[in-house]
Amino acid sequence: MTNRTDDEYPEAPSDRTHVKRYHWLARYDQETVKAILDATPLAHVGCMMNGVPFVTPTFFWREGDRVYWHGSSAGRLFKALEHQDICLTVSLLDGLVIARSAYNFNCNFRSVMLLGRAELISDEAVKAEKLRNFVDGLIPGEWERLRPVHAKEIEATAVASLSIAEASCKVRTGPPLDDEEDYAFPSWAGVIPIRYQVLPPEPDPRNLPDVPMPEDILKFRLG
Amino acid sequence: MTNRTDDEYPEAPSDRTHVKRYHWLARYDQETVKAILDATPLAHVGCMMNGVPFVTPTFFWREGDRVYWHGSSAGRLFKALEHQDICLTVSLLDGLVIARSAYNFNCNFRSVMLLGRAELISDEAVKAEKLRNFVDGLIPGEWERLRPVHAKEIEATAVASLSIAEASCKVRTGPPLDDEEDYAFPSWAGVIPIRYQVLPPEPDPRNLPDVPMPEDILKFRLG
Numbered sequence: 001m002t003n004r005t006d007d008e009y010p011e012a013p014s015d016r017t018h019v020k021r022y023h024w025l026a027r028y029d030q031e032t033v034k035a036i037l038d039a040t041p042l043a044h045v046g047c048m049m050n051g052v053p054f055v056t057p058t059f060f061w062r063e064g065d066r067v068y069w070h071g072s073s074a075g076r077l078f079k080a081l082e083h084q085d086i087c088l089t090v091s092l093l094d095g096l097v098i099a100r101s102a103y104n105f106n107c108n109f110r111s112v113m114l115l116g117r118a119e120l121i122s123d124e125a126v127k128a129e130k131l132r133n134f135v136d137g138l139i140p141g142e143w144e145r146l147r148p149v150h151a152k153e154i155e156a157t158a159v160a161s162l163s164i165a166e167a168s169c170k171v172r173t174g175p176p177l178d179d180e181e182d183y184a185f186p187s188w189a190g191v192i193p194i195r196y197q198v199l200p201p202e203p204d205p206r207n208l209p210d211v212p213m214p215e216d217i218l219k220f221r222l223g
Numbered sequence: 224m225t226n227r228t229d230d231e232y233p234e235a236p237s238d239r240t241h242v243k244r245y246h247w248l249a250r251y252d253q254e255t256v257k258a259i260l261d262a263t264p265l266a267h268v269g270c271m272m273n274g275v276p277f278v279t280p281t282f283f284w285r286e287g288d289r290v291y292w293h294g295s296s297a298g299r300l301f302k303a304l305e306h307q308d309i310c311l312t313v314s315l316l317d318g319l320v321i322a323r324s325a326y327n328f329n330c331n332f333r334s335v336m337l338l339g340r341a342e343l344i345s346d347e348a349v350k351a352e353k354l355r356n357f358v359d360g361l362i363p364g365e366w367e368r369l370r371p372v373h374a375k376e377i378e379a380t381a382v383a384s385l386s387i388a389e390a391s392c393k394v395r396t397g398p399p400l401d402d403e404e405d406y407a408f409p410s411w412a413g414v415i416p417i418r419y420q421v422l423p424p425e426p427d428p429r430n431l432p433d434v435p436m437p438e439d440i441l442k443f444r445l446g
Contacts, residue, residue: 016273021298042316044267046276050239053269053276055312057334075244089278093265093419096443102358102369103376111280135325146325147408153326175427185370186434189427192443196316197420204398204412211409220319220415 017115017168027169030065036112036169037062039092040196040222041138043069046087049080060088061134066161067114068130078158081118088114088162092223096192099176100185108172108191115166121159124151130159140216196223240338240391250392253288259335259392260285262315263419263445264361266292269310272303283311284357289384290337291353301381304341311337311385315446319415322399323408331395331414338389344382351377353384363439419446 010028012018019026043060046053056077060069067088071078095108121127131154132143176189201217233251235241242249266283269276279300283292290311294301318331344350354377355366399412424440 016275021295021300042314044278044280044312044314046269046278048271048276052239052308052338053271053310055267055269055278055310055336057267057312057314057332059330072244077244085275087276087278089267089280091265091267091280096361098362098365098424098440100370101376102354102366102372103380105358107282109280113278115275131325135328138319139321142321143325145410147323147405147410149325153324157326175425175429182370183429184431186431187368187370188434188436188440189430190436190440191425191427192440193422193425194445195420195422197418199416199418201321202398202414202416204414206398206406207412208407208409211411213411213413217321217411217413217415222417 012168013166014115017113017166019168019170022170025170025172027171028167030164030167032169032171033112033164033167034062036092036110037067037090037164039110040090043067043088043090045069045077045081046089047077047081048084049076059134060090061137062164063130063133065164067164068134068159068161070131070134070157070159073156073158075158078120078160081160082120085115085117086162093194094173095194097172097176098189098192100178100182100187100189104176104178104182106172106176108174110169110171112167112169114162114164116163118160118162121161124154127157127159128154131157139220141214142216145214198222235391236389237338240336240389242391242393245393248393248395250394251390253387253390255392255394256335256387256390257285259315259333260290260313260387262333263313266290266311266313268292268300268304269312270300270304271307272299282357283313284360285387286353286356288387290387291357291382291384293354293357293380293382296379296381298381301343301383304383305343308338308340309385316417317396318417320395320399321412321415323401323405323410323412327399327401327405329395329399331397331416333392333394335390335392337385337387339386341383341385344384347374347377350380350382353382354380362443364437365439368437421445
């Protein structure tokens with residue numbers, strides 16, 4: 001299933017990030033971690049609440065060696081996540097891999113799993129700066145074009161951050177990998193590529209007539 | 224932020240599925256639950272392992288009032304999930320919503336969160352039947368075209384299922400919703416639609432020369 005010998009497998013940053021299932025797809029280098037984190041704003045955060053490991057989809061962004069995400073200061077997620085280790089997972093589906101046997105069906109994908117203790121930002125000015133980075137990371141220069149933020153809006157917003165040090169990635173690319181004897185079996189095999197498509201922006205019907213769309217809006221990308 | 228009064232909000236199937244954040248986007252009806260589950264094969268499963276709420280991306284499928292997913296019989300996830308309540312979340316990102324203020328930035332999305340105790344299927348024949356439904360659900364008739372499954376492959380595969388009864392959905396569509404006074408602010412607002420794109424299939428270079436691509440391969444859809 002792989003061309004690497006056991007000695008060639010990279011080392012995980014911790015025992016609990018050590019990938020066991022499909023371990024030949026594992027990567028732990030920070031370059032791969034950052035590339036996957038930067039490819040999409042969508043993450044899924046795992047956090048124990050009321051005895052259940054809730055999985056919450058959320059937008060996030062990266063600055064240096066930390067990821068950030070925001071929500072309501074009054075929300076139960078942000079109250080719960082300071083008191084436990086959490087998991088933040090980012091995954092991108094890149095294709096359906098059609099093999100010659102059901103057992104070797106697969107998908108092409110990129111995923112990263114971050115583990116650790118999140119920190120909440122309490123300084124209001126720092127929160128505002130982080131939110132600006134989030135907005136400008138989606139659309140360059142957008143923060144300056146918006147109605148200036150109110151202090152009560154920053155107060156109502158919680159911003160959490162998590163180190164990207166304790167991370168594991170899985171990356172699968174390429175054609176199916178069948179059992180050698182199955183390559184003689186007469187079944188069509190291949191990959192159906194999947195990607196995100198960003199469509200042309202749809203203006204709000206309530207836009208003012210003399211406000212053109214900034215060209216930066218067209219710079220939004222994901223995938 | 225909504226046109227509904229409190230009396231008009233639908234009722235959650237349990238206290239722990241009751242949506243509090245952006246509760247005006249919540250839906251609990253099984254029709255919406257099924258529509259979201261049927262739109263993508265990608266889920267994120269939350270399960271406590273080694274004291275951390277791990278979030279694992281996985282393919283899944285729905286049959287009636289249950290969802291199913293598979294993995295390795297030897298894997299730690301499938302050993303852990305029978306002994307605790309878990310969460311299975313499915314989310315689809317439909318657009319970036321650009322408002323006139325950072326506070327009202329949003330995304331259009333569909334998500335469903337299922338809570339409950341998963342069950343592992345132990346009967347090998349039932350497992351094989353479920354895996355057939357999974358493969359044929361992705362590409363109609365594909366199971367029959369594949370190299371027949373080996374008993375040891377079924378044994379090595381774990382199949383879990385979870386009821387969709389304890390579910391909550393969130394759905395956001397449409398243009399930004401700004402504070403009424405902000406509609407006079409001269410900032411461009413609108414939606415950048417996002418969707419999955421399925422690209423033309425790429426044949427495996429090792430395909431046999433006389434095996435054409437079945438037309439059913441083109442029926443794979445998601446989104």
